[in-house]
Amino acid sequence: MPLFQKPPVTPEEIARCRPLDISPEEVLTLDERAWYERVYRGDGVPQLTVRAVVMGTVLGFFLSFTNVYIGLKTGWFLGVALTACILSFAIGGALQRVGLTKSGLTILENNCMQSTASSAGYATGNTVVSAIPAMLMLSVTSDRPGGTQLPWYVLGLWVFFLAALGVTLAIPMKRNMINRERLTFPSGTAAAVTLQGLYSRGAEALVKARVLFATAAFGALVPLLKDLNVRKVIDAAGKASKEPLLPGQSNVFDGLGRALPASWTERMLHAGGKTWNLSDYQIKLDHSAVLVFAGIIVGVRITAWMVVGGLVLATCIAPVAIEATWTNAAGRLVTAATRPATAWKEIGVWYGAPLLVASGLTGFALQWRTIARAFQGLRSGGGEGELTSSGVDPRDVEVPSSWFWGGTLFAGGGVIFVAARWFEVPPHLGALAVVMTFALGLVACRATGESDITPGGALGKIMQLTYGVLIPQSSTANLMTAGITSGSSLAAADLLNDLKSGYLLGANPRRQFLAQALGIVTGTVATVLCWYALVPDATALTGTAGHDPAFAAPGAQQWKAVAEVFKYGLANLHPMARHAIFVGGAAGVALALAEAWVPKSWKRFVPSATGLGLGMVLPFFYPLAMFAGAAFADVTRKVAPVWAERFLVPIAAGGIAGESIVGVLVAALNNFILV
Numbered sequence: 001m002p003l004f005q006k007p008p009v010t011p012e013e014i015a016r017c018r019p020l021d022i023s024p025e026e027v028l029t030l031d032e033r034a035w036y037e038r039v040y041r042g043d044g045v046p047q048l049t050v051r052a053v054v055m056g057t058v059l060g061f062f063l064s065f066t067n068v069y070i071g072l073k074t075g076w077f078l079g080v081a082l083t084a085c086i087l088s089f090a091i092g093g094a095l096q097r098v099g100l101t102k103s104g105l106t107i108l109e110n111n112c113m114q115s116t117a118s119s120a121g122y123a124t125g126n127t128v129v130s131a132i133p134a135m136l137m138l139s140v141t142s143d144r145p146g147g148t149q150l151p152w153y154v155l156g157l158w159v160f161f162l163a164a165l166g167v168t169l170a171i172p173m174k175r176n177m178i179n180r181e182r183l184t185f186p187s188g189t190a191a192a193v194t195l196q197g198l199y200s201r202g203a204e205a206l207v208k209a210r211v212l213f214a215t216a217a218f219g220a221l222v223p224l225l226k227d228l229n230v231r232k233v234i235d236a237a238g239k240a241s242k243e244p245l246l247p248g249q250s251n252v253f254d255g256l257g258r259a260l261p262a263s264w265t266e267r268m269l270h271a272g273g274k275t276w277n278l279s280d281y282q283i284k285l286d287h288s289a290v291l292v293f294a295g296i297i298v299g300v301r302i303t304a305w306m307v308v309g310g311l312v313l314a315t316c317i318a319p320v321a322i323e324a325t326w327t328n329a330a331g332r333l334v335t336a337a338t339r340p341a342t343a344w345k346e347i348g349v350w351y352g353a354p355l356l357v358a359s360g361l362t363g364f365a366l367q368w369r370t371i372a373r374a375f376q377g378l379r380s381g382g383g384e385g386e387l388t389s390s391g392v393d394p395r396d397v398e399v400p401s402s403w404f405w406g407g408t409l410f411a412g413g414g415v416i417f418v419a420a421r422w423f424e425v426p427p428h429l430g431a432l433a434v435v436m437t438f439a440l441g442l443v444a445c446r447a448t449g450e451s452d453i454t455p456g457g458a459l460g461k462i463m464q465l466t467y468g469v470l471i472p473q474s475s476t477a478n479l480m481t482a483g484i485t486s487g488s489s490l491a492a493a494d495l496l497n498d499l500k501s502g503y504l505l506g507a508n509p510r511r512q513f514l515a516q517a518l519g520i521v522t523g524t525v526a527t528v529l530c531w532y533a534l535v536p537d538a539t540a541l542t543g544t545a546g547h548d549p550a551f552a553a554p555g556a557q558q559w560k561a562v563a564e565v566f567k568y569g570l571a572n573l574h575p576m577a578r579h580a581i582f583v584g585g586a587a588g589v590a591l592a593l594a595e596a597w598v599p600k601s602w603k604r605f606v607p608s609a610t611g612l613g614l615g616m617v618l619p620f621f622y623p624l625a626m627f628a629g630a631a632f633a634d635v636t637r638k639v640a641p642v643w644a645e646r647f648l649v650p651i652a653a654g655g656i657a658g659e660s661i662v663g664v665l666v667a668a669l670n671n672f673i674l675v
Contacts, residue, residue, distance in 0.1 A: 003514065004053070005046040007109065009102045017045050017106035019199045024192040024504035032179040036392050041506040047108040048511035055091070055105065056113040056515065057522045059084045060120025062661050064526035067121055069660035071129030072534060072541075072551035074294055074622065075614060077122065077490070081191045081498065083212070083653040084117035085110060089198045090209030107199045108507050112515040114191060115498040119519025123491035124163045125527045126456065128155075131483030132531070133556035136538050138475050138563065145544075146537030152528055154422050160524040161414035162484060165434070166491025167516055168407030169441050171399045174496060178503050183449030188500030195505065204646075211647050212654035215293075219658025222289045223666040229674045242674060248548075249286050249621055251279035271319035271340070281314040281340040282548075286621040290663070293655035295629025296648055303630040305608040306623035309352065309615020310344075317351065317580075317616075318343035324576045336576040341548065344619055345557060350573075350580035352554075352616030353561040358588030359609035360458035366596050367447060367455075399513045408434075415484055423480040429470060433481045436463065437488050444489035445496050454493040457555070460486035461562065468566035475563040482559065533668040550667075554617045588613070 008014045020039065027039055063080040071077050092104040105113060132155065139147040150158075177183045198205040229242035257265055257278040269276050295303050321337035328334050337343040416430035425433070440459045448454045460482040471477040495516050502512045534551065535541060541556070543549035570578050591609040598606055615623050629652075637644040 003048070004050050005043070005048055005511075007046050007049045007051055007101075007103060008106060013046075014103050014106075017108070019107045019196055020506055024189060024196055027504045028182060028184075028189070031182075032175075032394075035179065035503070036394065036397075039504075039506040040392060040397070041108065041508075042392070043508060045108050045506075046106055047112050047507055048515055049109055049112075051101070052105060052109040052113040053116050053515060053518055055088050056084065056116025056519060057120065059087055059113075060117035060519050061522050061526045063117060063121030063657065064125055064523050065530050065664045066657045066660035068125045068128055068527060068530040069534065069663055070290060070294055070656055071125065071555065072133065072553050073288075073290065074298075074552075074618075074626070075129070075554035076294065076298065077126055077129065078294075078297060078656070079118070079187055079494075079497075080121035081114045081118045081187065081501070082194055082649065083657065084114045084121070085191060085194055085198065086205065086209050086212055086650065086653075088113050088117075089205050090213075093206070107195055107505060108502075110195055110198075111192075111498075111502050111505055111507050112512055114195075114501070115495075115512050115515040116519035116522075118494055118498055119163070119167070119491075119516045120523035120526060122523075123166060123494045123516075124159050124520060124523030125530075126490050127159060127162060127483045127487045128527055128531045129553065130457075130460065130486060130555045130559050131479040133535065133541055133551075133553045134560040134563065135476055135479050136535070137541055137553075137556065137560050138479075138567075140538045140542060145542075146539055149532075149537065150422070152532065154418065155531065156524055156528045157414065157418050158480075158483075159487075159527050160520060161411050161418060162487035163491045163520045163523065164407065164411035164517070165415055165437070165484075166441065166488035166493075167495050167513070167520065168404060168411050169438055169488060170445065170492040170495040170499075171404040171407070171513070172401065173442060173445050173492070174499055174509065175394075175398055177446065177449050177496065178500050181449075183446070183500075184452075185449045185497050185500035186452035188497035189504065191497070191501040192504035195501070208646065208650045212650040212657075215651045215654030216658030219289055219293065219655040219660075220662040222287070222659050223663040226287050227663060227666045227670070229670050246287060248288070249279075249284040251277065252285045253278045253283050257283075267319045268315060268340075272322040272335070276340055278314075281318060282310075282344065282619040282621055283314060283624075284621045286625045288625060288659070290656055290659040291622060291625035292629035292632075293652045293659075295626035295631075296633040296652040297656075298626060298630060300627070300630040300634040301604070302608045302611040302614075303623060303627040305611025306615035306618070307620075307627050308607070309612040310618065310620040310623045311615075312612075313344060313348045313351070313616045314340070314620060317347060321347040321576060324574070326574050326576075328574075329572060334574065336574045341619075342543075344552075344617060345542075347574075347576060347580060348616040349557045349561050350577040351584040352613040353558040354581045354584035355588040355591075355609055355616070356457075356558055356613035357461050357562065358585040359592040359613070360455065360588075361461055362589045362592035363596070364443075364455050364458040364462075366592065367443075373446060397508060397510065399510055403513075419477075419480055419484070424474045424477045425471070425481060429467070429477075429481070433463065433467075433484045436466070437485045440485050441489040441492045445493050448493040449496065449500075454490055456486040456490045456493075457558070459489055460559070464559070464562045464566075468562070472566050475567040478563045478566055479559055530664050533664050533671065536671045548619060552618050552622060554614055557617045584613070 008017050067077055088110055095101045096104045136147045226244050226246045226248050231243050233243050254277040318340050324336040337346040412434040419425035419430040420427045444454050463482040463485045464478050467478050467481045540550045541553050588609055594606045633648055
């Protein structure tokens, strides 16, 4: 099988590449044999072409920036397949109109394109928003406030091998989960429906593309105004420095604090014997549009509870923490929080992180049927072939098991080597982590297929708990073994989502697998560049005196908190932090059980554990901005549902992409040129 195919250039070839008459929804009802006979299009339709891979590579490179940027901001990692499909269709059509190509990308070329783009933009970056920033923050000392960064080649090898391992682990799961059990994989199904719609209603696709480009242009302006250091200022000591044209936040709520009844705010505004404003508690208006656009996607329920969690921290927890004194092991009198502005990372994280971890693990345990089905499905096999009436043998189409064994040896060996050489994980325990990752990744992929939720975070916590017992003295080993499972599980689930999209469109799974694998290289390069541009040292995550951190990294804050408990022990934490761990953990378990057991009609009244937990581990202006976007989307869906269905996703995707991509470039300019 040649690696690349030639794109269609003659009218006859183009006609042969028309979308299927059968809809993706109808394909969902067919068994495997019927799929080969009615849907599979063989190699007669170009799929893995050079132009499809180039398009996916370019789009995935920049979309990788968006995920690292938004992941460090909010802790979320967003799928990029739909955005890539819309952009590719519009760009391909434009190239054809100006005569640079004889035809636009076929629907199966676009499907391969989105596999490459998704692999580059989604499957490779998770570790730099979780384990890597957590490890960097743990390396901070009084002598090195910037911490110790990993060498670029170590980070590159780690990101590459984790993504390669995840893509490889998905191979034995594909035929059983997609062909035979026909799991939904909602994101993959949505991508197939979107592609079918693009090629049947081209004019509508171009309208969505224009909306996406317009909001991307708007989003691109934001970091130029509030982040780019172009304005020269002189401080009181006569020292010159550069600042952005606009501040990052506005203290517009301080007047509200003075207007509220004293009984409401007395303790907040005079905690610790000092006078504070609401802005000191991070109750501000943020000027970042990317958080508003992210709120559109996250939704009003989670963001509303994020606001509640942030308010509980500011009004109830932080004032107490500022006054809660304790003599630590070094004989120093310390408080649970030094000041209101840092309460979210000093005490809020000890409520929020256990809440998130406990709810995630409880929710995972409650999916025991899914776990059982995952291993039953693996035992049922899936490698046998049976010649269909169309003359196709599945063994000639499906990804062969030899690719799985070869890929596992290569990627798994690479993971074990890097973990042993740089992350304090002995080879035998690294091998155990790879084996556990396969088992846990199997569960993650089934959960994705059934619910569209990949429990990578919960699975990572299982690894942290395991290696906290096996190697309790090493926070590095604790974090990086968890990163193996989390990163590889997300990469495997991403591939299966893409293979589901291809299955519904009649694509060749081998060619799509190769497209996905090719995207890993691009994604690795983009992720490494983006990480060092955004986070030159730990102060970008921890902040400095008088300056908030550029990135709150809530996902990393959770991982860091778990690693610290195992490294230092509960006895070395402030008593209020110890109490917070048990309160947060109990609340997480209770909310997860309530979510699972209450009647469906009552679920909307159950507080969101994700929202409450994140609200406590983020500066308050983050949840507030995200809630504004979610509220806008919710109102729009009620007032103008047709318009909302057409444009909310392109608006959000464009705004996130525009601000994120330019934000990375601005950070690079600030850190390496405008210094």
